[in-house]
Amino acid sequence: MKEYISDKEGIIEYYRDKNIVGNYSINRFSDILGRVIHRVQIEYINKIIVDNNVDVLLDLASGPARISQDIMGFKQGVALDSSMPMLDIARQLLDKKRWIILEGDAFDLGFEDNLFDMIYSFRFIRHFKRERREELYKGLFRILKPNGILIFDAVNYNKAYSVRKMVGRYNIYDELFKKNDLINELDENGFKVQVLRGHINHFYSQWFFNKFFSKLSDKKAFNLVYKLEHIESENPLEWLVLCRKK
Numbered sequence: 001m002k003e004y005i006s007d008k009e010g011i012i013e014y015y016r017d018k019n020i021v022g023n024y025s026i027n028r029f030s031d032i033l034g035r036v037i038h039r040v041q042i043e044y045i046n047k048i049i050v051d052n053n054v055d056v057l058l059d060l061a062s063g064p065a066r067i068s069q070d071i072m073g074f075k076q077g078v079a080l081d082s083s084m085p086m087l088d089i090a091r092q093l094l095d096k097k098r099w100i101i102l103e104g105d106a107f108d109l110g111f112e113d114n115l116f117d118m119i120y121s122f123r124f125i126r127h128f129k130r131e132r133r134e135e136l137y138k139g140l141f142r143i144l145k146p147n148g149i150l151i152f153d154a155v156n157y158n159k160a161y162s163v164r165k166m167v168g169r170y171n172i173y174d175e176l177f178k179k180n181d182l183i184n185e186l187d188e189n190g191f192k193v194q195v196l197r198g199h200i201n202h203f204y205s206q207w208f209f210n211k212f213f214s215k216l217s218d219k220k221a222f223n224l225v226y227k228l229e230h231i232e233s234e235n236p237l238e239w240l241v242l243c244r245k246k
C-alpha cells in the first residue's frame with residue numbers, strides 16, 4: 001500500500017515537482033466546492049484583517065499565492081514558501097509594492113521577534129505530526145506580536161475519518177484533530193483559540209450539489225454550496241482556527 005509523505009524533507013520535495021506545481025491551482029479551483037472553500041477562506045481572513053487593523057502579515061507556506069492573491073486591507077505582506085516553482089507563480093500574482101516574496105523554511109524562520117500582526121497558513125500545519133507542529137508553533141510564537149493572530153485550517157477527525165474512507169487516500173499526511181485535543185495542543189504551545197469556525201459544514205450535501213448540480217448550472221450550484229456553508233454544523237469537515245499568541 002502507498003505510504004503518505006509525512007517527513008519534512010519529503011513534503012518540501014513533493015511541492016518542488018513541476019507537475020504538482022503546475023496542477024496545484026487548477027486542482028484547487030477545478031470544481032465548485034473548491035471555489036466555495038476558497039471564497040469562504042478569503043472572506044474570513046479579509047474580515048479579520050479589517051476588524052483587527054492588521055498591518056503586517058505573513059502567509060506561511062504560501063504556495064502559488066492561492067490565498068494571498070485575494071487578501072486585502074493590510075500594509076505589508078510576506079509570502080514565504082520552500083518551493084521556487086510555487087513562488088514563481090506567486091510573483092506573477094502578487095502586487096510587488098505590498099508583498100515580499102521569500103524562499104525559506106517554515107521551520108527556520110529568519111524574521112525578528114514580534115514582527116507580525118497576523119500569520120495565516122493553509123493546507124500546511126495539518127501535514128505534520130505533533131512533534132513537527134510544535135516546532136512550527138514555537139517559531140510562529142516568536143515572530144508574532146503579543147496578542148498576534150494565527151489562522152490556519154484543521155481537519156475534524158469526527159467527520160473526516162468516515163469521509164476519507166469514501167473519497168480515498170491522499171499523497172501527503174493529514175492530521176485529523178479532535179476538537180479538544182486541538183484546543184489543548186495550541187494552549188500548550190502558547191496560543192489561545194478564540195474561534196473554531198466550521199468549514200465545509202455539510203460535506204455530503206455540498207459534495208452532492210458540487211457533483212450533480214454543476215452539470216445543470218454552475219452559478220446555481222455555487223450558490224447552493226455557498227449557502228450551505230453558512231448554515232452552522234456541529235460536525236464540519238474542517239475548522240478555520242483563529243487563535244492568539246498568549
Ligand SMILES: C[S@@+](CC[C@H](N)C(=O)[O-])C[C@H]1O[C@@H](n2cnc3c(N)ncnc32)[C@H](O)[C@@H]1O
Nearest residue numbers: 012015061062063066081082083105106122123
Ligand atoms: C498544500 S500547499 C499549500 C499552499 C497554500 N498555502 C494554499 O493553501 O493553497 C503546501 C505548501 O507548503 C510548502 N512547504 C512545504 N514544506 C515547507 C517548508 N518546510 N517551509 C516552507 N514551505 C513549505 C510547499 O512548497 C507548498 O507550497
